[in-house]
Amino acid sequence: MNIDYLIVGQGLAGSILSYQLLKRGKRIMVVDDPQLQSSSNVAAGLFNPITGKKMVKTWLADDLFPQLINFYGELEHFLNARFLYQKPIYRPFTSFAEQNEWIAKSADPTRQKFIQKNHHTSAYGDFVYDAFGGLELNFSGYVDIATLLKEYRAFLRREQMIVEEAFEEEKLTIFDDSAQYKHIEAEAVVYCDGPFSEEKSHFSWLPFRRVKGEILIIEPNEQIPVIFNRGIFILPLENGYCKVGSTYDWEDTSWDVTEKSGMELKGKLDAFFKKTYKIIDQVAGIRPATLDRRPFMGTHPVLKRLLIFNGFGTKGVSLMPYFSEKFCNFLIYGKELPFEANINRYFSLY
CATH class of the missing domain: 3.30.9.10 (D-Amino Acid Oxidase, subunit A, domain 2)
Structure with missing residues (x-):
């Protein structure tokens, strides 16, 4: 069997990347063990433009959030399934000082589109302790990842694009111009198997931080x-x-x-x-978090037909639509990967 890309793993990363490749007319095959535990199936799937104890704007928020709504909506239509739920996130203030700080921050045009309302008094006091009011956010909600993965696997099964078994790395051979896995010959192989990439010999040198x-x-x-x-x-x-x-x-x-x-x-x-x-x-x-909290994307330092798309951590739902497009442009058109996500930043560890 001849294909363009063999995708290892059908978690959120493998599903989104393989869909992006299919959209671009590429032939793919996914290898995934349905018995393998997956963090994607239990994750909350939240997407949130203002995060952390200090309530800062999420990294790349201006690029990520408008795109992710469109992407998951498109994927819902493709799979004829519902898994995108846009819902306000309410973040109570912990003090008057924090309330005043956000009154000032709300005037910043780069933050305004993410803020639905700045509550100066209790808004949901029947439900939570919010004596100082709070911030109600736009471009927020969650993706029902378990449903997305189930429906996408059903699609892959119908189209005979999935091998449902454990990936056996010892049966993978990488050549200069192709890769061979059992009976499958591919232009390249992409590891998208979450924390399990750390256990594979080819990418164990990367500083994952489970x-x-x-x-x-x-x-x-x-x-x-x-x-x-x-x-x-x-x-x-x-x-x-x-x-x-x-x-x-x-x-x-x-x-x-x-x-x-x-x-x-x-x-x-x-x-x-x-x-x-x-x-x-x-x-x-x-x-599958990383030492510097940035994704792992790119080509193995020696085996040029072996790549990785992984390490998205807690913000995978938000990051993957944007970075999967960047990764496809890298694979297909040779465009540069974003420096912060390119694994060449860690080549010295190999």
């Missing part, structure tokens, strides 16, 4: 009107449940849930959320 995250699934006694985000997020889902998260653990990178993280999340939730609720479940995933 981060475990755990999330609670709760059933509140009342429907939640917006996404709340301050210290933790409370994300209302279409089925009436909410996702609450997330923890960050750089030491324990197992896929197991822990009582410690469950108690941490419950403690933060009870200090922030006023409604009663029932805990339904607790899930864990391993984020």
Whole structure:
């Protein structure tokens, strides 16, 4: 079988990149083990233009957010499925000083489009503690990643574009002008397998920094009107449940849930959320984060038919539509990759 690109992994990165390549008329095949644990399937899928404790604008926000709404809407239409949910995120202020700071910041034209309303008094006091008001954001919401991946896998199956088995790296041979994997001959192979790329011999030298995250699934006694985000997020889902998260653990990178993280999340939730609720479940995933919190994209320093598209961490939903387009332009037209994401910044480690 002759194809253009063999994609290793059908998480969010592999799905988005393979779709972008198909749009450009390329022949692809995806190799993915359906039994393999995937952080994409348990991730909250939030996209949020104002993030962090200091409430700063997300890296590349002006480029990312208008594009991601269009991209996921287009993919919904292609798959005839619903997984994009645009929903305001409400971030309560913690003090009058922070409130005043954001009154000034709201006048900045580069921030105005991301702000739906700057509340100077409590806006959702029936639900959360917000005595100082808060910031209500535009270009925010979540992607139901599990549904996206399920529907995209069904498409790949129908079109016979997926091999559902574990990728066996020892059966991959890289030549100067092509790559061979079992019966498949490809122009190039792209690793999109999240934290598992770190276990592959060809990219184990890259400074991945796996981060475990755990999330609670709760059933509140009342429907939640917006996404709340301050210290933790409370994300209302279409089925009436909410996702609450997330923890960050750089030491324990197992896929197991822990009582410690469950108690941490419950403690933060009870200090922030006023409604009663029932805990339904607790899930864990391993984020494919990187040392400098920037993606890993580009060509292996020696094997020129071997590439990687990975390392998007907690902001993968926001980053991948934009960077997958950049990566396709690099693959197909030879355009330069953004410096911050190009793995050549770490070639000295090889």
